[in-house]
Amino acid sequence: MVFKQTFNYLFIVSMLMLPALGLFKFHQYMDYYEMFILVGTGITFIWMSSYWQNFRYLVSSVLVLSFISIFLYEGNLFSGEEQFILKYFLSSQSAIMWMCSLYPLSLLMYWIYLFKKQSFFGNFASQLTWIATTMGFVGLLVRWFESYLISIDVGHIPISNLYEVFVLFCLITALLYLYYEEKMNRKELGAFVLIIITVAVGFILWYTFSKGADAIQPLVPALQSYWMKIHVPANFIGYGAFAIAAMTSIAYLLADKGILNSRLPSLIILDDLTYKAIAIGFIFFTIATILGAAWAAEAWGGYWSWDPKETWALIVWLNYAGWLHLRLVKGLRGPILAWWSVIGLIITTFAFLGVNLFLSGLHSYGEL
Amino acid sequence: MRFAITMLCFIGIASVIGTILKQNEPYENYIIKFGQFWFEFFEAMGLYNVYQAFWFLLILIFLIISTSFCVSRNSPKILKEYKKFQLNVRERSLKSFKHSYEIPVKKFGIIKLEKLLLENKFRLKKHTNKHGDLIISAKKGDFQKLGYIFTHLAIIIISIGGLMDGNLILKMQELTGSKKIIYEDLALNDVPATGKLKTSNFSYRAQMLLREGEKQSVAVLKAKEGYFIQDLPFIVGLNDFRIEHYSTGQPKSFESDLIVEDKKSGKLIKKTINVNSPLTFNGVTIYQSSFEDGGTELALDVWNLHSSEESSKMESIIFKKNELAINDQKYFFEFNDFRKFNILDIEIGNEKKPTNVGPSFIYKVRNESGQANEYQTYQYPMKMDNSFYFISGMRKTPQEDYQYLKLPADANGEINGFMLFKALLHSPQILKNAIKRVVGQSFPDGGERSQVYFEGVERVMSGFIQGGYSQIAESIDTSLSIEDQKRIASSYIKIIFLVGKELIAIYQSNNLETDTFLFESNHKFIQEALTGFNDSFFYGLPIFLELKNYVHVQSSGLQLTKSPGQFWVYLGSILLVLGIFCMIYIQEVRLWIMKKKDNKNILLALTTNRHRLEFDQFSLKISQQIKKTFN
Numbered sequence: 001m002v003f004k005q006t007f008n009y010l011f012i013v014s015m016l017m018l019p020a021l022g023l024f025k026f027h028q029y030m031d032y033y034e035m036f037i038l039v040g041t042g043i044t045f046i047w048m049s050s051y052w053q054n055f056r057y058l059v060s061s062v063l064v065l066s067f068i069s070i071f072l073y074e075g076n077l078f079s080g081e082e083q084f085i086l087k088y089f090l091s092s093q094s095a096i097m098w099m100c101s102l103y104p105l106s107l108l109m110y111w112i113y114l115f116k117k118q119s120f121f122g123n124f125a126s127q128l129t130w131i132a133t134t135m136g137f138v139g140l141l142v143r144w145f146e147s148y149l150i151s152i153d154v155g156h157i158p159i160s161n162l163y164e165v166f167v168l169f170c171l172i173t174a175l176l177y178l179y180y181e182e183k184m185n186r187k188e189l190g191a192f193v194l195i196i197i198t199v200a201v202g203f204i205l206w207y208t209f210s211k212g213a214d215a216i217q218p219l220v221p222a223l224q225s226y227w228m229k230i231h232v233p234a235n236f237i238g239y240g241a242f243a244i245a246a247m248t249s250i251a252y253l254l255a256d257k258g259i260l261n262s263r264l265p266s267l268i269i270l271d272d273l274t275y276k277a278i279a280i281g282f283i284f285f286t287i288a289t290i291l292g293a294a295w296a297a298e299a300w301g302g303y304w305s306w307d308p309k310e311t312w313a314l315i316v317w318l319n320y321a322g323w324l325h326l327r328l329v330k331g332l333r334g335p336i337l338a339w340w341s342v343i344g345l346i347i348t349t350f351a352f353l354g355v356n357l358f359l360s361g362l363h364s365y366g367e368l
Numbered sequence: 369m370r371f372a373i374t375m376l377c378f379i380g381i382a383s384v385i386g387t388i389l390k391q392n393e394p395y396e397n398y399i400i401k402f403g404q405f406w407f408e409f410f411e412a413m414g415l416y417n418v419y420q421a422f423w424f425l426l427i428l429i430f431l432i433i434s435t436s437f438c439v440s441r442n443s444p445k446i447l448k449e450y451k452k453f454q455l456n457v458r459e460r461s462l463k464s465f466k467h468s469y470e471i472p473v474k475k476f477g478i479i480k481l482e483k484l485l486l487e488n489k490f491r492l493k494k495h496t497n498k499h500g501d502l503i504i505s506a507k508k509g510d511f512q513k514l515g516y517i518f519t520h521l522a523i524i525i526i527s528i529g530g531l532m533d534g535n536l537i538l539k540m541q542e543l544t545g546s547k548k549i550i551y552e553d554l555a556l557n558d559v560p561a562t563g564k565l566k567t568s569n570f571s572y573r574a575q576m577l578l579r580e581g582e583k584q585s586v587a588v589l590k591a592k593e594g595y596f597i598q599d600l601p602f603i604v605g606l607n608d609f610r611i612e613h614y615s616t617g618q619p620k621s622f623e624s625d626l627i628v629e630d631k632k633s634g635k636l637i638k639k640t641i642n643v644n645s646p647l648t649f650n651g652v653t654i655y656q657s658s659f660e661d662g663g664t665e666l667a668l669d670v671w672n673l674h675s676s677e678e679s680s681k682m683e684s685i686i687f688k689k690n691e692l693a694i695n696d697q698k699y700f701f702e703f704n705d706f707r708k709f710n711i712l713d714i715e716i717g718n719e720k721k722p723t724n725v726g727p728s729f730i731y732k733v734r735n736e737s738g739q740a741n742e743y744q745t746y747q748y749p750m751k752m753d754n755s756f757y758f759i760s761g762m763r764k765t766p767q768e769d770y771q772y773l774k775l776p777a778d779a780n781g782e783i784n785g786f787m788l789f790k791a792l793l794h795s796p797q798i799l800k801n802a803i804k805r806v807v808g809q810s811f812p813d814g815g816e817r818s819q820v821y822f823e824g825v826e827r828v829m830s831g832f833i834q835g836g837y838s839q840i841a842e843s844i845d846t847s848l849s850i851e852d853q854k855r856i857a858s859s860y861i862k863i864i865f866l867v868g869k870e871l872i873a874i875y876q877s878n879n880l881e882t883d884t885f886l887f888e889s890n891h892k893f894i895q896e897a898l899t900g901f902n903d904s905f906f907y908g909l910p911i912f913l914e915l916k917n918y919v920h921v922q923s924s925g926l927q928l929t930k931s932p933g934q935f936w937v938y939l940g941s942i943l944l945v946l947g948i949f950c951m952i953y954i955q956e957v958r959l960w961i962m963k964k965k966d967n968k969n970i971l972l973a974l975t976t977n978r979h980r981l982e983f984d985q986f987s988l989k990i991s992q993q994i995k996k997t998f999n
Contacts, residue, residue, distance in 0.1 A: 151615060218614045221621045221643040272981045279952040286948055290941040299644050301655040301927035302573055303937055304530065308387035315380055322373070328951065328978065359387055 004053075011049060011056050015042040018063070033226040052179060054130070061134050065090060066141040077149040092146055092158075093214055095139035096167055100201045102132035103170065107194035114191045114263050122187035129174055129190065136171045140164070147216045154218040159232045162356060163213040166204050168233070170197050173240035176280075180244070180273060186265050189273070192247040227295035234288035239352055241281025242320070246345035248274045249338035256335055271333055274341055282320045289313050308359040312351035319344050375431045382424055425534060432527045439520045446513045453505040455495040457960055465973040467987040472969050473998035478502070480997055481961065488990065490959060500965035507958045512977075515950025522944035529936030533571045538596075551594040556586065559597050565589065567601045571933065574598040576926045578606040578624075579662035585631070587928045600928065601650045603629045609659060609924040617711040617724040622656050624924040651930055658925030661686045664706040666729060667917040671787050673904045676794035679787070679914070686729070686921075694910055698736050705730040708920055714751060725750050727918065733909050741908040744770060747915040749777040755892060758783050762908055773907050776896035779886040783914055788884060789897045792871040793833050802870035803829060806863065828860050829867055836902035837861070868894045955980060959990070970994070 019042040023035055030038070049056040069090035073079045080091035088094055109125030140158050148155030158164040177193040207213040252270040255261035264270065292313070293303035304310060323340050326332040389410070399407045462468060478494070485492050485506050492506035541547035550563040564586075565572070574587035583605040589596040607625040614620045623642045628649050629635070639647045646655040664686045669679040672694055684690050690701040706729045713720040726748040734740040742763050749756035756777035761770030778785020792798055803825050811818030831840040840860050844853050872885050872894065887893055904910075955978055962971040972994060974987045 153620060154614060218616065218618055218620065221619060224621070225644040227644075268981070283945070283948050283952065287945055290938075290945065293941070294938070297931075297934060298646065299655075301646075301653070301657060301929045302533075302931060303934060306383070306386055311383045311387045315383060318376055318380055322376075324952075355387070 007060075008049075008056065011060060012046050014063075015046045015059075018042065031226060034229070037226060037229050052182070054178070054182065058130065058134060058137070058175075062137040062141065065095075065134070065138045066145075069095075069138065069142045070145050073145070073149065075149070077146060080146065090138065090142065092139045092143035095135045095142060096204075096214075099132045099136035099139060099167070099170065100205055102128050102135065103174070103194060103201050104198045106132060107191070107198050110187065110190035110194055114188055114260070117263065122190075125190055125194075126178070126181065126187060129178060129194070133171055133174045133178070136167055136174075140167060140171070143216065150216060151218075154216070156219045156224075157229055158216075160219055160223050160228065161213075161217065162353075163204065163207055165232065165236065166200055166207070168236050169239060169243075170200050170204075172233075172236045173197055173200075173243050176237070176240050176277070177244055180276075184265070184269065184273070186269070188264050189248055189251060189270075192251045193244050196243045196247055222299050225295060225299065227291065227298070231288055231291040231295055234284050234291060238281045238285030238288055239348060241277045241284065242316075242341075242345055242348050245274045245277035245281060245341045248277065249341040252338040253335060253342075256338070271337070274338065275327060278320055278323060278341060278344075282317075282324060285313075285317060285320070289317060309351070309355045312347075312355050316344070316348050316351045319347050375427050375434065378427050379424070379431070382427075422539070425531070425536065425539075428527055428531065428534075432524055432531075435520050435524050435527075439517060439524065443517050446517060449513065450510055453493040453507070454958075455493060455503050455505050456497070457503060457505070457962070459501075459962055459964065459971060462960055462962055462971050462973040465975055467974040467984070469972045469987075469991040470969050471972055471991060471995050471998070473994075476963060476970070476998055481994070484993055484997055485959070488993075490957075502961075502963040502965075504961040505958075506960070507956065509954045509956040511950050512954040512956045515947045515952075515954065518943050518947025519951060520947075522940045522947055525940030525943065526937050529933035529940060532933030532936065533931050534933075535569075535571055537570050538565070538572075547596065549591045549594040549596065556597070563596055565596050565598045567599045569598060569930070571930050572598055573927065573929045573931075575657070576604065576928060577660060577923050578604060578926060579923045580606055580609055580921055582606060582662075587926075598928070600652065601631055602652075603631065604654065604926065604928075605629070606924050609662075609922040611659070611709070613709060613724070617709065617722055619709075622659060622924075624656055624926070626654065628654070651932070653929045653931070655927040655929065656924065657927040660923045660925060661706045662921040662923035663687055664729075664921050665919040666703065666706070666915060669914040669916055671783075671912045671914060672910055673790055673901070673907075673912055674794070674910045676791040678791075682913070692911070699909070699911065700734040702732040702734070703729065704732060706918065706920070710746065712750070715753075727915065729915055729918075731913070733911075739908075740764075742766065743909070743913075745913055745915065747918075749781060749783075755896065756781060757896070758786075758914075760907075760912065764908075771906075773900065773903050773912075774896070775900040775912070776893050778884045778893070779890075780884060782884075783912075785884045785893065786897050786900060788875065789868070789871065789894075790901055792875060793829075793868075793901065798871060798874055799829060799867070800826075801874055802867050805870045805874075806866045809866070825863055825867065828863055832864055832902075836905040838902075838905070864898060865894060868898055955983070957983075957986070961994075970998075 019038045022038055023030075027035065045055075045059055049059065069086060072083050072086050072090065080086050080093075086094070089098070106125045106128035109121050109128060113119075113121035113125055143158040143164070144155070147158065159168055173193065174197055177190065181187055181190060248270055251260075251264055252267060252274065255264045255267055255270065261267075289310075292310070296305065296307075296310070297303040323337065323344065326340075327337060398410070401407075402410065481504065482492065482494075485504070488508070490506035490508045492504055494502065494504045496502050538547060542549070546562065547565070548560075548562040550559060554563075572589055574589040576584055576587040578584055583603050585600055585603040587598045587600055589598045605627040607627060609625075610621075610623045612620040612623070621642050623640050625640050626638070626647060628637045628639070628647065630650065637647070637649060641647050641654060641656050643656050646653050648654075666684045666686070668682045668684065670682050670692065671679045674695070682690060682692065684701070684703050686703050686706050688703055690703070692699045692701060706727065708727050710725050710728050711722050712725050714723040714725060715721075716723065725746060728744050728746045730742065730744045732740050732742050743760055745760040746758070749758045752774070757774040758777060760773045760775075762773065763770045775783060775786045777783065778788075792802075803822060807818050807822045807825060808814075811821060827843075828840055831843055837860075841857060844856050846853070848856070869890075872890060876882060876885060885893065904912075955976055957974060957976045960971075960973045962973075964971075972991055974983075974990065976983050
């Protein structure tokens, strides 16, 4: 008990000290907005961990491992291929590869848990998801550092291209899922949510090995802005939540047809979780779209250019607004909403991926 | 509301069309894609500029009206509800609630009950009805209903802001004829008043292409296939435009050093803008949008590939046309673009890496019969297969890929070696000498056979010089077997190589200090030079342009935006987020407690307008708290 309390106090202190340290060391490289974002992140983490203890552990382990990695690099980018721990664990690519191996494994464990109902598998699956998420965040933070090792002007937060945001998607979806898993104290849905995460992992692996997408590229001029640090994460909280809603809806539809219904939570719980996920996804997606418009107004000459990406974001927004309308205003429940949520994910995927790949516009930051 | 949803669906579909069908392209592209009939059909529907289409804007307006209607109808109700507490409830109805509890109490006290409810964040009112029963009506979270007003008001405000920036006024002016789109290329002074928009134009997004050192006071507002001239309240001047590059060669930033002078006050502002930091002045924002060549000056050496002449000089400027007469043929040059940086995958060590290979210039050449080819020639030689080559790409149409002419660089890395070589090929005396030497190697004693051989080699060389390898290939007797033909062809190639070698040897013996051909072995150079010479017959032009020097002038592409609706859109957005938050995260709970005059128990009933899973637990919790307090 005492250990936990001390840890919590230390955590709060570090969430204030680390940004302060960052400001002190790097303030000449940051504009006011970025300083604000840094401090705000620390405060947000304090707030989030106040109601979610495990989040504290995640942030702490990610920071500790990342700092070890940074230390081991000794300012030389090539240590990543020579130093043992970096090469096999803590360089950004290795960490991300660990993430890529552990998520599918945890998917397997969740399915075994779903069928065997032995809490060992459920706990193991959950732990694997936590570890994979930790390694993924370490991978991104170290990648951030590595980009600065290449050159000062190449350094940037690693959420700037299709490869990096796919990693971010896995992490945010997993994190949101783990929160719900803990709150509901039910692990069955891991078998479903981890499916979409594993598909994303598959894409990451293919993209890495056949297109070399893991190479760190410098930022094109349009992306050199503090806006990227808030617009992109907000968008992915939205995408992650919509993904969870869709996976939960799939579970709902199966249970509704009598498949696996003895093993899954009740329809009411599944329905409620879908609603909660879409609700939080919708708020963050709204915020992200507004931030995107504000960014466009600074970079492209107008807050709305009917660019394909912007337009499809509107379509996604209207889609879920409609979903929420039917549920909140008309009181609708049941399979219709579940199907709608699954179709919503297809629309969202097109807005996220399809637009970049198939349609051209100002937003084509990821091409195959 | 159903009408609004239908309207929204239309907007959704129109938006999707707008993303799939590339918007605002030049009309010829659409004609090519769809054919004349469908092109006209789609044009009538306004699909090439969906978002400014009349019907699209009409739908938006309907949406605003219908939403305003909804809000104005429902808001008074909501606001009234806010104050109401509904104290006239009956026992029977309370008992029929899903969350209804009958709680026995030992010692009842109103103050304690009120305190408990207040601690649970309820607001309450109490009332004793005519039967003497005590009724307490409490509620919390009714901010939630405000969420409805916020969100829908926000949609209205955002849509109005969007319409403010949707240049409806200009559309009206176009309809009435007071403003007309200009379709021709006119000088500024020739533009009629119907084509000019005043600075008081409410909102616009216009473009300006500014050359380094130039000043402009108007911008171009693109409309359909034509444009308007948008007058500005200030004059924009460009001091310098820069592209900075990363070490990998990719562009790092585009920057323009601007001087903006207010027309009325004469006030000057100097600012460097780049992609994420525009300049706002007098309600207009200036953005770094694109860039172009601004008229780079080129100093060129003109080489005639099919004569022994030395080079002549040509000077030109990008966007200018030149005329040249070669071998009694006239050629018309159009210099279209200059690129200072070209990032290509070039071999460095063992791998290919994106590297900046240096400047290139692009030009179209038309001959007298009207045929035109496009060329892209690079200033510096590039490394391929361990040797350096001067590269010039040629294509007949913009849809094709470039085909490349590769001329090997000499031992000094210059093109002079190749040009010397081609000059030697075209020097009859020296050529004869070289052939004699080659013949002498096979027939050291001379004789009749050596004479026949000499004439044969002369014929081969003459054919090669006139038309490359394909010319001599044609002279091979096709009645022979394929194998024999191949043997003859390869022996021709060998002979040509030997002559080439001798040409260079002769040159070197006459110019002892020259290091032009000072390779370790000039075998490869000769081979590649012959190949290059052969390829020149497919080049479409007997002329090779070598870029010696240039003065780089750039143009910065600026976008100028006046957007008064922006403030309202942002305001509406904040309201929207607040509203969504209220609607989703604030839960309205109503609670009634009835203590009948003659009953020891109290009746507790709760309801919420969003039936949530946690509400069951919450109601239970309240009932247990009450039980505990009074027992």
